[in-house]
Amino acid sequence: MQDKGTEFETLTDPMNPVRTATLFTALGLGTPPAVGEPLPPFFHQLHFWNALPPEQLGRDGHPKVGGLIPDMGLPRRMWAGGRLAFRAPLLAGVEAEKTTWLEHAEQKQGRTGPLGFVTLRHEIRQDHELKITEWQDLVYREDPSPDAPKPNPQPAAEDEDSEESWQFSSTLLFRYSALTFNGHRIHYDIDYARDVEGYAGLVVHGPLLAQLLMLKAERELGPLSGFRFRAMSPVLHTEGATLCRKGQVLWVRGHDGRLCMLAEAEL
Template sequence: MQNDATGPDSQTVTDMMDPARGAAFQVALGLAPTIATGSALPPFFHQLHFWDPQPPARLGRDGHPATGLGLIPDLGLPRRMWAGGRLAFHAPLLAGAPATKTTVIDSVTRKDGRTGPLGFVTLRHEITQGGKACVTEWQDLVYREDPAPDAPAPVPPQARTDEDLCRTVHFDSTLLFRYSALTFNGHRIHYDLDYARDVEGYEGLVTHGPLLAQHLMLLAEERLGTLRQFSFRATAPLMHVEAADLCWCTDGTMWVRGPDGRQCMQAQAA
């Protein structure tokens, strides 16, 4: 894997689409390991690649690369969340061949929310392979302050119950660890229970937003045959001990419903 800084607002990483990594993820999801050299990768499996490893001195308290040292500016807000994103799939990425991801900052804004200041960063990723555009992805990140000890928990939206298809999936700390390892995601809310609970105020380990989105994309591809576009927005965290319902409507509307009926994610597939 080669990582070249191409400017203060961009980054380019070239990586081999290792078929073993994709097959390992299939196994972690309970699927048959069908990915081999030359296979078309399922949508969103590029998350397993293009790592940006940083030494300990360049990490923040949460285990992520510290802001202000690389592409993302320091907004003075310690908590990071992947709030959502949009993807356009132009051509399949093939396992066993190198691909290149170029990332630029689309926007950086700061606003005052009901719980305090919020920072919004949108990254745009362009992924190519063999000179061909394969994926364009917009990644929306939110930064916020630590919760006040006496602050009431936010009230999540309630999910719809009129889906045409519902599939229940289960999560545990092993799956969260495996996904963190395969994506080289050091965010401590996914594996450090004391940190997640005592510092960031969660009730347990937080299931990765992109892992929920991955489940939805696999279901959408199953229903549509080919996935051309997908957008998603996280609306409430799901804990590692909770099962979730993946909900699908024939118009491509999707959502993740928690065991208490709350909406954890909403999405649109085409």
């Protein structure tokens, strides 16, 4: 087990408002913020690209492990969840700095084989003021076995106060991958997603689902001081999903009633 390593990486970004405007268009959100105006929560995902040459990428399109993230010999990566503390909104078009530390890394034996758990801590500043702290939870696992038992997904609640339906086309997944510079092939390469990682279709980005839940929470509850989310079951591009809220609890319900993501807003 490895905790709170001294290694870190820092990236700077001009927070180009064109990226925000493009995601506003892709999601049908209306008029985007102008330079100097606050960004919606979690829109920092569009920034701080870490472009690496092909030889520094893994087979899945992500940067190879072995640097900040230790290599545990497990090839499949999943963004399993996270937690955010919003101290003040980031501003469009104002240079920002993100520093990332490895907070925790551990390998355990799961029901279907070894699992690697990694937590990264990101701190984002503008004008030397800490605006956002984010803890990002990643899980690494072995390639799927055809003999492995099928997961038994947890059913989602059906007592929501509000809901909205979403469809996730391959075009939307491609655009979100491009805007976040996310090279993970499960989101745009259907042959890889099916034949290598064992999914029945393209996988909707966990952070895209979390982004939609955060926008729903802020729209219906007001400004957020924090947010936490946990991925429960993947959503495929061939499926629809329902975004639900009851009080400060939010979730994504799959087309078959399964729980796909569970979240909580902090006000």
